[in-house]
Amino acid sequence: MDLEALRHANFSLLNIAIGDWGTVVKSLTRLDKRARDDMKAKADRANWAGVNATVSREFISKTAGEFSDALTQATSLHNILKDTYDELVGYRDKLKQVLDDGFEKDKLSVYGEKGGGFRVVPAVHPEPPGTKAKAEALRDRIQDLLGQATTSDSTAARALRAIAEQADYGFSGAKHADRDSAADALKKADDMAKLAKDAKKMSPEELAEFQRTMAKYKDDELFAAQFASELGGKETLQFWNDLAEIHAGARGEELKQLQSIQRDLSMTLATATLSDADGMTEWKKKVLDEATTAFRTNHSDPLRPNGAMGYQVMSSLMHHGKYDAEFLDAYGKQLLKMDMAPASSAGMGTNDLWKAATMTDLVFGDDDGRDPMIGFMKALSHNPEAALETFDDKKVFEHVVESIRYTDRDGAVAHALEAAVTGYGDGEKATDIRPHSKAQVALMQEVMHAVAQPETGKLLVNKATGESFGDMAAAYMPEINRAIAGNGSDSIFMSNSQDPDGLNKTDTMRFLYDVSNDPMGRAAIIVGENIYTASSMEAHIANPDLFNGKSEFPINAIARNTGIIEGIVGHAVADAKIAGDLGAEKDANDALKSKGDVVKAFLAAGVNVGSVALVPVGAGAAMTGAAASGFFGGVAGIAVDTLLKGQEQQGALDRALYASGGTLNDTMESAKAQTQSSIAEAISSHGSKELTDDEANELVRVALEQGWTDADSMMEEIRARPAA
Numbered sequence: 001m002d003l004e005a006l007r008h009a010n011f012s013l014l015n016i017a018i019g020d021w022g023t024v025v026k027s028l029t030r031l032d033k034r035a036r037d038d039m040k041a042k043a044d045r046a047n048w049a050g051v052n053a054t055v056s057r058e059f060i061s062k063t064a065g066e067f068s069d070a071l072t073q074a075t076s077l078h079n080i081l082k083d084t085y086d087e088l089v090g091y092r093d094k095l096k097q098v099l100d101d102g103f104e105k106d107k108l109s110v111y112g113e114k115g116g117g118f119r120v121v122p123a124v125h126p127e128p129p130g131t132k133a134k135a136e137a138l139r140d141r142i143q144d145l146l147g148q149a150t151t152s153d154s155t156a157a158r159a160l161r162a163i164a165e166q167a168d169y170g171f172s173g174a175k176h177a178d179r180d181s182a183a184d185a186l187k188k189a190d191d192m193a194k195l196a197k198d199a200k201k202m203s204p205e206e207l208a209e210f211q212r213t214m215a216k217y218k219d220d221e222l223f224a225a226q227f228a229s230e231l232g233g234k235e236t237l238q239f240w241n242d243l244a245e246i247h248a249g250a251r252g253e254e255l256k257q258l259q260s261i262q263r264d265l266s267m268t269l270a271t272a273t274l275s276d277a278d279g280m281t282e283w284k285k286k287v288l289d290e291a292t293t294a295f296r297t298n299h300s301d302p303l304r305p306n307g308a309m310g311y312q313v314m315s316s317l318m319h320h321g322k323y324d325a326e327f328l329d330a331y332g333k334q335l336l337k338m339d340m341a342p343a344s345s346a347g348m349g350t351n352d353l354w355k356a357a358t359m360t361d362l363v364f365g366d367d368d369g370r371d372p373m374i375g376f377m378k379a380l381s382h383n384p385e386a387a388l389e390t391f392d393d394k395k396v397f398e399h400v401v402e403s404i405r406y407t408d409r410d411g412a413v414a415h416a417l418e419a420a421v422t423g424y425g426d427g428e429k430a431t432d433i434r435p436h437s438k439a440q441v442a443l444m445q446e447v448m449h450a451v452a453q454p455e456t457g458k459l460l461v462n463k464a465t466g467e468s469f470g471d472m473a474a475a476y477m478p479e480i481n482r483a484i485a486g487n488g489s490d491s492i493f494m495s496n497s498q499d500p501d502g503l504n505k506t507d508t509m510r511f512l513y514d515v516s517n518d519p520m521g522r523a524a525i526i527v528g529e530n531i532y533t534a535s536s537m538e539a540h541i542a543n544p545d546l547f548n549g550k551s552e553f554p555i556n557a558i559a560r561n562t563g564i565i566e567g568i569v570g571h572a573v574a575d576a577k578i579a580g581d582l583g584a585e586k587d588a589n590d591a592l593k594s595k596g597d598v599v600k601a602f603l604a605a606g607v608n609v610g611s612v613a614l615v616p617v618g619a620g621a622a623m624t625g626a627a628a629s630g631f632f633g634g635v636a637g638i639a640v641d642t643l644l645k646g647q648e649q650q651g652a653l654d655r656a657l658y659a660s661g662g663t664l665n666d667t668m669e670s671a672k673a674q675t676q677s678s679i680a681e682a683i684s685s686h687g688s689k690e691l692t693d694d695e696a697n698e699l700v701r702v703a704l705e706q707g708w709t710d711a712d713s714m715m716e717e718i719r720a721r722p723a724a
Helices: 003-007 012-045 050-106 131-165 179-196 204-217 221-231 233-246 252-273 278-289 310-315 325-340 350-355 372-381 384-391 394-403 410-422 438-451 466-475 477-485 505-515 519-542 552-579 585-605 634-648 664-686 693-718
Strands: 108-112 118-122 612-614
Touching: 003 050, 003 108, 003 131, 012 050, 050 108, 050 131, 108 131, 118 131, 131 179, 131 221, 179 204, 179 221, 179 233, 204 221, 204 252, 221 233, 221 252, 221 278, 233 252, 233 278, 233 310, 252 278, 278 325, 310 325, 310 372, 325 350, 325 372, 325 384, 325 394, 350 372, 372 384, 372 394, 372 410, 384 394, 384 410, 384 438, 394 410, 394 438, 410 438, 410 466, 438 466, 438 505, 466 477, 466 505, 466 519, 477 505, 477 519, 477 552, 505 519, 505 552, 505 693, 519 552, 519 664, 552 664, 552 693, 664 693
Parallel strands: none
Antiparallel strands: 108 118
């Protein structure tokens, strides 16, 4: 910025623009609230059918998200413009003051020159003593002000362009409070990209600075996109390959530092992929192009003649963060084509393919990075949309699931499947209700069918997968109950699923049986079933009109289904004891407490209380609704409390304890007591006169015992059991 431009600058138009953007922000704030609390909330609660179920709901959800992004972007633009305006007006006023002081105190005049320069000359003759020194000092002050104004103007322009470039369509989520923060983010990105150009030359101090910067800016869209774009796709892969090689065998504080860098770099790159800037389009293309390139740090090392493949390097940076769905789709198609190539049958051959490729350890943790499918599956576990899209291909699903039996990717695959069928990313804390789509229910049926296969299916359930399978069952309790009850049960077992009757009864029962052999899987089923049962009973007690008939009919049906589900779990445990396959009782009790504590935390937080009926109870659990209306969180919370308190009453008949130490009869009595407690709480909470406590208890007792007996005979018909 030159002298005359700043001296005579008129910022009135900029000020008007700031006012206009302020109005836009206020309007978008109201629209965002209405879109989120009114439009989207109603769409989530609505019982959609037909085309509306697959198109309208998704459209409304994405539209509501666009309002939120629009507000974020408008706020950032307003903040940057206002900050820049304040700074430039300040520099202009300071310049005028400096010029006035120079003339009045030191008798110096300043003239602008063609091309943007300026001259400082004496205003009187002869020159007073010391004029030359004073002229040089004034020149420096003016130059400093012009430099600051130029920086303010140019960095603001760069930040505004960068924000605008983040999204080709719609709006970006780039959020900055002022020009300085946006400019600092872009500068830091440039600095870190320069450091990462050659990992071999990074000093310990520079590595520490890199770690701190990634930790600070990993969620900043401007920083992430600029860093990745400036570094380049191939260079990103080379950087991580080199860093992993240089620090191979890290221990202690060094290991912690590298783990931190890997986590935050992964999240930074994930954030970067959300950008549509030209630089990121090129970055994504380059990563895909270099996927089969062998990356080596020391070309003369005879122990690593081949180097790590691009897939392995990139996948080792996918363990954390939510990567863009389109990028994951493109990356996954390439990777899966290679992963499936050597298979003589589904799932086979992949272990040898990747384990033989390199000796580089690319992950500072339990995994070594050699199997790139592990990192890819973890990326899918953080992006449910991409996970569902990937597993929608039946051949891919069959291959990936079967590969569990031949590789160490079982836990990662299970988490990706869990994200796909539930709609919640691993570790995500949701505040909305996400009904299951037809595609999700269809995938859940495929998962159940795979686990239900005689001989081979049960091998898919282990310590790494059991919890995720159990969480899936918990999330699908409405559909599971409908599958078990059969046709005509929709007015009793309500659900907002787009395909509430999409599960196969035989596969469902076999799935519950085999998953129950894992302590964490069993705990998830028990907690999920108890919450659904408690909520369903409360719904019918509070709203008798939900069922066109006497209240005893839905209560009887719910209790019978509870007996069947609890009976399947109980008989699975008893059969495992006979076969000698059951783990320690302490493991089962600890698992149940762990699940219950997670659920209690969400119930206590009041998430979706009033409409919640079900919780996927994983380590990163989040509330999800099971029905469009009529479900309550109150009795569900009490049911979980009862479940956990029962753990402390060893030997008590009315304990809600599902441990492996008790007899089959103890387990049935526990289930019965738990269900009777839930209906009693519902009657008490809503002052129901439809049933007395004694009538309700008797209904539950008879129906649950019948369901328990039915479960035994049902399992005899569909599965070979050691207890038979």
